[in-house]
Amino acid sequence: MEFINIRTAxxxxxxxxxxxxxxRATWIALLAWCCEQENNGIIRDCRSWKDRRWMQTCGVMASEVGEGCELYSWDGDDLAVFGYPAQIQAxxxxxxxxxxxxxxxxxRPKNSPTVTNAGTEMETDGKPTLVSDGTCIGTDVETDGKTVREGKGRERKVREDDGASPSSGRRKDRPADAEEVRRYMAAQVKRPSDEQLSACAEKFFNKMDAIGWKTNKGLPVDNWRGAARQYASDWQSNEALNRSYGLDGAKPSPYGTGGDQAGPGTTLADPKFNFSVRKEVEKA
Known part of the structure; x- marks a missing residue:
């Protein structure tokens, strides 16, 4: 037993x-050990135990057990402990x-079959056939001999077709046109020069719209303004770099990894190319 069931009486x-x-303290220690051993309150053949044995088993000294008392008494070589909960053990x-x-x-025995109030077994064909169009979430609906999955999947598809986020149910944050992108870029600190601003905004809008406003990992763009801000910053950096080397019209990619093209026959696809161009100029 894991507990001592002692009556308060x-x-x-x-x-x-x-x-x-x-x-009293010795009695409680002896009773606790007896309950753990479930020995009906009898510690057998323990009269010859020394202090070390008593301490290791019951946590008491041989002198404390002594000649016994009314709470624990000797019966030959056995020690009987008063108040042992024998009924609980039984x-x-x-x-x-x-x-x-x-x-x-x-x-355990298995549950009995499900029955109706009338006392008969309830039978179902496993697939409901009458489902309302407005309340068919998560059910199988049979139409024209074919079973189609209605509900959450269909609702999610409708939301995506409408340009809504499946998780939030609201329309995705996208600019209406390139002009909205241009106005946003014009308010940024790092942006292309005025003569390049419209081209930058139009390039960004057209490319992102062509790929469905997704990142290079195929995930939806949740914040187009952040992407446009990075795009404008890269454009401005490449524009300044090209001017320092006599190039014109640097155009960064939509993900901020460098430009697409910078003048006829000149490519600024990544920062490594910029470094190679700088070395060639320095040699000249």
């Missing part, structure tokens, strides 16, 4: 009241026996 019994404090033994027998039979 024992603490007002003559045996407990007439005992000394040390004897109840536990019965429950364990029943559990073992049920385990041999395969565990």
């Amino acid at each position: 024992l603490f007002s019994s003559p045996e407990f009241i007439g005992a000394e404090p040390v004897q 109840s536990l033994n019965i429950k364990r026996t029943v559990a073992r027998e049920n385990g041999k039979l395969g565990g």
Whole structure:
């Protein structure tokens, strides 16, 4: 047993009241060990135990057990502990026996078949055939001899076709046209020069619209303004770099990794090319 089931009446019994404090503490220690061992309150063949053995088993000294008292008494070489919950142990033994027998039979009995109020077994064909168009979420609907999956999947598809986010149900944040992009870029600190601003905005809008406003990893663009800000910053950086080397019209990619083209026959696809151009200019 993992608990000591002591009736409170024992603490007002003559045996407990007439005992000394040390004897009471010794009794509780002995009772706890007996409950753990489930030995019906009998510690057998323990009269010859020394202090070391008593301390290792029950946590008491041989001198504390002594000649015994009304809370624990000697019966030959056995020590009988008063107040042991024998009825609780018997109840536990019965429950364990029943559990073992049920385990041999395969565990708990299975639930009985589902029945209706009329007492008959309820039968279903497994697929509902009458489903309202407005309330068919998550159900199989049979139409023209074919079963189609209605519900959440269909609702998600409708939202995506309408330009809405499946998770939030709201329209995705996209600019209406290149002019809206230009106005936003014009308000940024790092942006192309005025003569390049319109071309930058139009290039950004056309490319992002062509790929469905997705990132290079195929994920939807949640914040087009952040992408446009990076695009304008890259354009301005490449424009300044090209001017320093006598090139014109640097155009960055939509993901901020350098330009597409900078003048006839000159490519600024990534920063490595910029470095190679700088070396050639320095040699000249």
